[in-house]
Amino acid sequence: MEEASIMDSEFKNLNTNHLESNVLFIGQDSCPPNYFFRGNNVRSNYVLHYILAGQGTFSSANRPAVSLKRGDVFLLPKDVPCFYQADGQQPWTYLWIGFTGTKIKTMLDGSKLGSQRYLRQVQDSQFSQYLNRLYDTLKCGNSLANDILAEALTYQMFYQLVTEFPGKASPTGGKAQQHLQLAQSYLEQNYRYSTCTVARLCEHLGLSRSYLYTIFKKGLTVSPQGYLTRLRMEEARQLLRASTAPVREIASGVGYHDEFTFSKAFKRYTGFSPSAYRQTRY
Missing domain, CATH: 1.10.10.60 (Homeodomain-like)
Structure with a gap:
């Protein structure tokens, strides 16, 4: 799980309970220069990051490190070691959403994000719009109406992800x-x-x-x-x-x-x- 930094941070555990696609937590950080997460770098869930400002470096197991900036997203896959660090001159600010559930892997695998683990310049996409709407909705607290909206936005976000940034066709046909x-x-x-x-x-x-x-x-x-x-x-x-x-x-x-x-x-x-x-x- 993400660790909050000392600057401009927010974090919230969520109590939703949907087996197929459950949002576990959300958060946002404005990182100090060269900041990197010092906790367990192997997650037990899927954590999606959207970069709001600045830049940094991201790498995951068996993949080369890449430089990412405002408008990019990166994924910490379940059970995969990852490393990410804020730039020394223009450290990034990002939000994150943590997911679990039986359908999360299936939906991610249907997109380029699932295989590549990052996407560049998605800020003008429908996927980005629904991601931000989902985050704002999750910040509003629990109510029946809000929970229904959050679940709907989750599926709409993944729908836009797999249609706008589709992955390779399944090898099983x-x-x-x-x-x-x-x-x-x-x-x-x-x-x-x-x-x-x-x-x-x-x-x-x-x-x-x-x-x-x-x-x-x-x-x-x-x-x-x-x-x-x-x-x-x-x-x-x-x-x-x-x-x-x-x-x-x-x-x-x-x-x-x-x-x-x-x-x-x-x-x-x-x-x-x-x-x-x-x-x-x-």
Whole structure:
């Protein structure tokens, strides 16, 4: 997560709870010269930065460093080491929005930003307009109307991103793509039930386990079981953050027969036990 600097900064944790696309936090910084983030440079979510003024340098794993300036955006992808530093003469001011959810990666991967991790001079785009509208809306606080508007703007922003800055076509096409979409839909609709398993998915679609594994790895870079686990764990994270329900109740609500099995899976996924995660602020 972003660290606020000592100058002209704002930061706000958000309590929205949408499994598919959830905004976790927003913030803005006017950085001192040569300032760089000294916290964990591997994020557990996706953080989108929009540069409002000044300039700086950005790099991510296995990619060359690039100089970015006002009107550019850059992305800190989930689980990818990144480094970014303000310029010594014209340090940047930027805003950021932190996202999580099962559809965020899919939407980002449909755009040039998902693969390149930065875009230049987007200030005149519809994407930029919706990004700024979303940020302003999120600053206004929680209400039913505002939450609905924020969710609508989130999807509109990603729609503009993938239409104005499209990525390369998916390597998975034809029937394989249809099968993948059907499999994703089945898991997303049924993961809360303990009867939802990869074996049941194969039976439901009439597909072999090895074929299903291949199309998931090719299209989503994750196995079917990994995708199912991600669905369950991401909702569990939201429930632990947003409610005081007992862990056994949350375990049952995301498809686990017992609290012990759920707790082991949750710790493997997050590095924390459910109770420890609930006490940790993100």
